[in-house]
Amino acid sequence: MLVDRKHIPWAVATIAFGAAASAWYLSDAPRHLNGPSGSTAVGLTLGSVALGIMLFCAALSLKRKVPHWRLGKASTWLRGHIWLGLLTCLLVGLHAAFRLGGPMTTLLWVLLALVTLSGLIGLVLQQFIPRLLLHSVPGETIAQQLRRRLNDLPMLAERVVLQYAGAIDTAAPPWQDGGDAAGQPPAGGEPIRRFYLDHLRGYLAGENGGDMRDPHRAENLFSALHTMTPAHAHAGIAGLNSIYHLHRDLQRQRRLMRVLFAWLLFHVPLSWALLVLVAAHAVMALRFWT
């Protein structure tokens, strides 16, 4: 979710509602002999509103499971999730009169802080990682297809090598179909075979080290290979080059997506923990209300 002009009405509404809630709290606080607290009418109301907003924020994950119900645009839900979620922090503070309280309420404060912080981190990441993916990963694919595409690349590279160089190792692979009628490897294919064995195969298999990890060195190797092979083999070199660059793109995409998704592993479970404990707090606070 990019923070753009469409967020302005939400920001204005959040600030206005926050100011109104603060004014209400400040006007009511002197009326209470023991000071403001969560058990006053204002405190209870603000706490209930905060709980309602938390339930709305949790509903975002449930809404995704029923996209056919037409409950509004996902972007609108997400903007509400962000801005109302921020407003919750203020409402909770007013509800608690900015006191930590006992063990349960202190834990709730900690969880609220972690959930809010992780959410803000995710929002920041979403401002530049998708753009980075768009501009620096031309070979980007669907996230769920990453593993399959990466696993296919060594096989595709071997097919190219077989086509232009014949057998790869002394033990021929089952799909070997290169070579001329006498079973000899095509002419000029030996440099391609050596290049694949010495550099590309290890790189595609994910082995550490090697010259292919540095794109400049890899480019030099491909250029050298170009000069060492006849013209009819250049298409094969181009094929290996595209496989190499696609592998680099997919690896970069995998790294960026791990960062993009990692924050959710904190945000979602902590949010559910917060919700469970807030529900327990609401029930028990009412139970012991004096």
Add this chain to the structure above:
Amino acid sequence: MPDRRPPDSRPIEERFDVTYVRRTHGPDLANRWLAWLVVLGGGGLLAMLAVRGDNRVYSSGSLSAVHASFGNDCAQCHQPAADGSSNFFLPVADDACLRCHAAVEHASNQTQFSAAGAVVIPGHLEPVRMAAQCAACHVEHRGHDADLNLIPDRMCVQCHSNLSRDGLRPAEAPPVPDEPAVETGP
């Protein structure tokens, strides 16, 4: 820019897993498992505390030193309503305090704190609804060092903000009798 399309003559259903939409993505699956773990773990822990009757975790703050000896037993103060209307709500009724404290009238013309129930103060003062409960002024859960006898002046000034208007000149105000010793006991 180098071409990212590798030489691949396979049909598209072999190049891509076209059934991926029927499965949950790895990170989403991890999220789901973690969320369930947290909900069940947290809910289970709270249920265990409920079964054991241990409500200390819900305390709004530590008790004062004078009540700390039974700080683990919320039921000493939080008891069901005397009329038996509900066993769920556990307010602090005066009966809980009067079991140990021989509370007497705080002033000879005391009207506000002499009966259970809310009292509205009419007249020239702003109507203020005050709870006629010990806990309305003597507030617990304010920390170990809190003094329950120390009542802020605003408790009194809420009503007695203008002594001459209320019929008493400061010089004519009867002396406040010494507060009798608080009896504590079983």
